[in-house]
Amino acid sequence: MKREDIIVPEGEIARQRDFQENVRAMFAARGAHPLARVETFGCQQNVADGQRIMGMLEAMGFAFTEDAGEADLVLLNTCAIREHAEQRVFGNLGILTHSKKENPEQVIVLCGCMAAEERVARRVKESYRHVDLVFGPQALWRFPELLWQVYETKKRVFSAAGERGCIAEGLPVVRERGVKAWVSIMYGCDNFCSYCIVPYVRGRERSREPAAVLAEVRELVEAGYKDITLLGQNVNSYENGRDYRFPDLLEDIDRIPGDYWLRFMSSHPKDATPRLFDVMAKGRHVAKQLHLPFQSGNNRVLEEMNRRYTREKYLELIRYARSVMPGLVLTSDVIIGFPGETEAEALDTVSLVEEVGFDALFTFLYSPRPGTKAAEMPDPVPKEEKQKWFDHLLEVQNGRSAVIHAGYAGRRVRVLVDGESGDEAYPLSSRTEGNRLVRLRGDKSLVGRFLEVKITGSNTWALYGEPV
Numbered sequence: 001m002k003r004e005d006i007i008v009p010e011g012e013i014a015r016q017r018d019f020q021e022n023v024r025a026m027f028a029a030r031g032a033h034p035l036a037r038v039e040t041f042g043c044q045q046n047v048a049d050g051q052r053i054m055g056m057l058e059a060m061g062f063a064f065t066e067d068a069g070e071a072d073l074v075l076l077n078t079c080a081i082r083e084h085a086e087q088r089v090f091g092n093l094g095i096l097t098h099s100k101k102e103n104p105e106q107v108i109v110l111c112g113c114m115a116a117e118e119r120v121a122r123r124v125k126e127s128y129r130h131v132d133l134v135f136g137p138q139a140l141w142r143f144p145e146l147l148w149q150v151y152e153t154k155k156r157v158f159s160a161a162g163e164r165g166c167i168a169e170g171l172p173v174v175r176e177r178g179v180k181a182w183v184s185i186m187y188g189c190d191n192f193c194s195y196c197i198v199p200y201v202r203g204r205e206r207s208r209e210p211a212a213v214l215a216e217v218r219e220l221v222e223a224g225y226k227d228i229t230l231l232g233q234n235v236n237s238y239e240n241g242r243d244y245r246f247p248d249l250l251e252d253i254d255r256i257p258g259d260y261w262l263r264f265m266s267s268h269p270k271d272a273t274p275r276l277f278d279v280m281a282k283g284r285h286v287a288k289q290l291h292l293p294f295q296s297g298n299n300r301v302l303e304e305m306n307r308r309y310t311r312e313k314y315l316e317l318i319r320y321a322r323s324v325m326p327g328l329v330l331t332s333d334v335i336i337g338f339p340g341e342t343e344a345e346a347l348d349t350v351s352l353v354e355e356v357g358f359d360a361l362f363t364f365l366y367s368p369r370p371g372t373k374a375a376e377m378p379d380p381v382p383k384e385e386k387q388k389w390f391d392h393l394l395e396v397q398n399g400r401s402a403v404i405h406a407g408y409a410g411r412r413v414r415v416l417v418d419g420e421s422g423d424e425a426y427p428l429s430s431r432t433e434g435n436r437l438v439r440l441r442g443d444k445s446l447v448g449r450f451l452e453v454k455i456t457g458s459n460t461w462a463l464y465g466e467p468v
């Protein structure tokens, strides 16, 4: 597809601003001050999308509330990655029949990845008749138009399934105040890992123009954000023509002056290159931290997963990354219980975990996603058996995390204080360059500052410290 066909023309974005204005004027004419409740599930990409949705709602005159009961609009920005995430959303939708009964004018919106699944849209259409608007991630930029349609026609609106993926610049945004910011640099996924729903719900890969990304990061740094994460389903598949790839973008962003850390996620090993690690190593702002999902330590399972690398290739990447970045903080995602996986194969995953020594691991039990290739594969191992393998892996990893964390004892490290912790003895929460959590003694006036701290204690999940 040609680039011009992917980037939403400015005229279209201006049209959406007109719809925003229509909604704002409608409430203003009634003398109303509308409230919205926005709830986001799932990954950071979805969080970033949620911030754009809030930006559009704010432009429509909405303020925000946590209480669905008093909201004029309730929006669930959903995740489809595992069955559990979907069940939670259907549960929440069920509960919303009550607030809608109390307030029949309330508008209920379902968006995000689940909303892009035809199966889900059909179920909502038939069985959740209090839902007014359903649209997937590809239609995000048309939210003002779709919402206006609901208000104008008083009918339920379902955006067409299979809406084409594009890139919309200049959408308004409501960010968390202060310290951390997310910047989407590419959207969609072309990898079709056999277990994964993402390529079906977020469409084909497309990358933003470097100039647009650079301008956004510059603005964030100038506004005082200190921890900036570049996002994409496969962030390191970013490419703007054959000669400008993710390491080039990272290098260019790193040149932006200021006091900040630069991170990125999630990366795919197939697109991780020595050049990427060299750029990371050299970068002044690039945090020496890498989230590189490996999913399985067994080559047969990796092949069935369509991951396009081997255990050996993965280990080689890690070896190189560590050779140029000693002390690199490493995390990963792994799936236990892929269809047909045997106990011996699951143990290969455990042995890879032991061999690498990850600082932390995100472990998942396989969850079949209708429409994916893996969901059609024979899956004879009972859940209880998979759970045992899973618990064993977790135990190994927790032990490892505890040992790595204990190694910080007595060390001085630089942290960024990112908020309050709710723990009386250690009231501040902060992060190391490697994104490890440090609970801190100190006053909340320190939030938003880089500090030198001394590590005084640790457990599996966190470090404890005090400013020096």
Ligand code: 5AD
Pocket (backbone or CB within 6 Å): 081, 082, 195, 196, 197, 293, 295, 333, 334, 335, 364, 365, 366, 367, 368, 369
């Ligand atoms: N079942 C279990 N885990 C999954 N993931 C993606 N799809 C599935 C699935 N069907 C995990 C992968 C991915 C992370 C975001 O979620 O480990 O990296």
Ligand code: SF4
Pocket (backbone or CB within 6 Å): 041, 042, 043, 044, 045, 046, 078, 079, 080, 081, 112, 113, 197, 198, 202, 233
């Ligand atoms: Fe969930 Fe994947 Fe969608 Fe993120 S992209 S919200 S993890 S389904």
